[in-house]
Amino acid sequence: MLANALSLLNAVVTPVVTGDSGFVSPSIDEFYPEAILFGGTPFALNRIMMIRILVLVLLSVLVLAWARTFAKAYATKNYVPSRFQMMGEIAVGFVRKSIAHDQLGEKDGDRFLPLLTTIFFIVLGMNITGIIPTLNIAGSSLIGLPLVLALGAYVTFIYAGFKKHGFGFLKTALLPSGVPTVFLPLVFLIELLSTFILRPVTLALRLTMNMVAGHLLLVLCFAATQYFFFESSGIFKVMGVGTFTFGFVFTLFEILVAFLQAYVFTLLTTVYIQLALADDH
Amino acid sequence: MHLETVAAAAVGMTGSLGNVGYGLAAIGAGIGIGLVVSKTIESIARQPELASRLQVTMWIGIAFTEALALIALATPFIFGK
Numbered sequence: 271m272l273a274n275a276l277s278l279l280n281a282v283v284t285p286v287v288t289g290d291s292g293f294v295s296p297s298i299d300e301f302y303p304e305a306i307l308f309g310g311t312p313f314a315l316n317r318i319m320m321i322r323i324l325v326l327v328l329l330s331v332l333v334l335a336w337a338r339t340f341a342k343a344y345a346t347k348n349y350v351p352s353r354f355q356m357m358g359e360i361a362v363g364f365v366r367k368s369i370a371h372d373q374l375g376e377k378d379g380d381r382f383l384p385l386l387t388t389i390f391f392i393v394l395g396m397n398i399t400g401i402i403p404t405l406n407i408a409g410s411s412l413i414g415l416p417l418v419l420a421l422g423a424y425v426t427f428i429y430a431g432f433k434k435h436g437f438g439f440l441k442t443a444l445l446p447s448g449v450p451t452v453f454l455p456l457v458f459l460i461e462l463l464s465t466f467i468l469r470p471v472t473l474a475l476r477l478t479m480n481m482v483a484g485h486l487l488l489v490l491c492f493a494a495t496q497y498f499f500f501e502s503s504g505i506f507k508v509m510g511v512g513t514f515t516f517g518f519v520f521t522l523f524e525i526l527v528a529f530l531q532a533y534v535f536t537l538l539t540t541v542y543i544q545l546a547l548a549d550d551h
Numbered sequence: 552m553h554l555e556t557v558a559a560a561a562v563g564m565t566g567s568l569g570n571v572g573y574g575l576a577a578i579g580a581g582i583g584i585g586l587v588v589s590k591t592i593e594s595i596a597r598q599p600e601l602a603s604r605l606q607v608t609m610w611i612g613i614a615f616t617e618a619l620a621l622i623a624l625a626t627p628f629i630f631g632k
Contacts, residue, residue: 537611
């Protein structure tokens with residue numbers, strides 16, 4: 271009976287994997303499309319680079335428009351916000367209140383607010399392109415951009431620590447007080463690894479890998495749907511409905527992930543700054 | 552005889568062992584995230600007024616736990632081949 275089940279399973283799986291016209295499963299090559307402009311030079315622009323530039327331009331226009339609206343409202347003492355201004359206030363106020371002020375307090379929160387707002391909006395903008403039709407790939411799905419943002423966060427929290435404590439920052443970060451002397455070398459090594467190496471690496475990797483995995487899932491779902499609907503026959507056409515539903519649900523999930531990763535990236539940057547600023551107990 | 556069929560199928564299996572490895576790595580992160588979230592839900596049920604603070608801590612905890620599975624996802628690209 272088990273043999274029967276296995277052969278049945280084989281019959282079900284085989285047409286999907288090695289069908290006549292062939293189902294091409296997505297691979298990591300998805301993230302290395304051909305160059306569109308300046309191919310062969312170090313400035314080669316492929317689809318992902320174009321999307322990044324597009325997002326940056328759109329973000330700049332949006333933020334400048336918000337800044338003008340805010341300044342105008344402030345100058346004319348018009349305290350009834352327009353719809354556009356309201357959106358801006360909610361978006362910027364979210365980073366300011368529920369991330370910066372909650373973790374750092376008002377004074378330090380406002381000090382680091384420009385960096386945090388920049389990180390939040392860039393990450394969000396780059397993530398959301400992953401589910402926008404016709405763009406369909408997240409600008410942050412290659413390690414370069416998350417790495418730059420993570421380096422920004424890294425430099426900032428180290429700067430914050432040194433500015434506040436001088437070289438005492440290294441002592442509080444690497445040799446926390448209250449640890450038995452026997453364990454100090456071990457704690458030193460662990461803290462060195464986790465604070466100065468793993469923090470930026472995980473910041474960048476978390477964002478990249480979430481976007482990579484999300485994109486591959488979506489491609490898998492919709493490629494399978496296309497295959498089932500147009501290239502297979504009989505019962506398999508019905509399975510296309512299932513894969514399409516999965517694709518749709520995962521698209522919704524990706525919207526959540528895009529916001530969540532922007533939030534988590536900003537929140538972790540804030541927490542790292544807060545840990546660097548905290549006094550030794 | 553049936554066991555032999557299964558064994559033959561198992562021996563004849565092709566593909567990357569890395570896939571199995573990632574599945575194993577995901578177990579740890581899955582259990583970890585489950586623990587973080589379940590404890591947060593418990594705490595919020597006990598003290599609903601602390602919900603917003605607990606949620607922030609929960610996201611940080613999830614981010615750290617999840618990082619392990621994501622590092623596992625990245626390793627084939629770095630060390631593979």
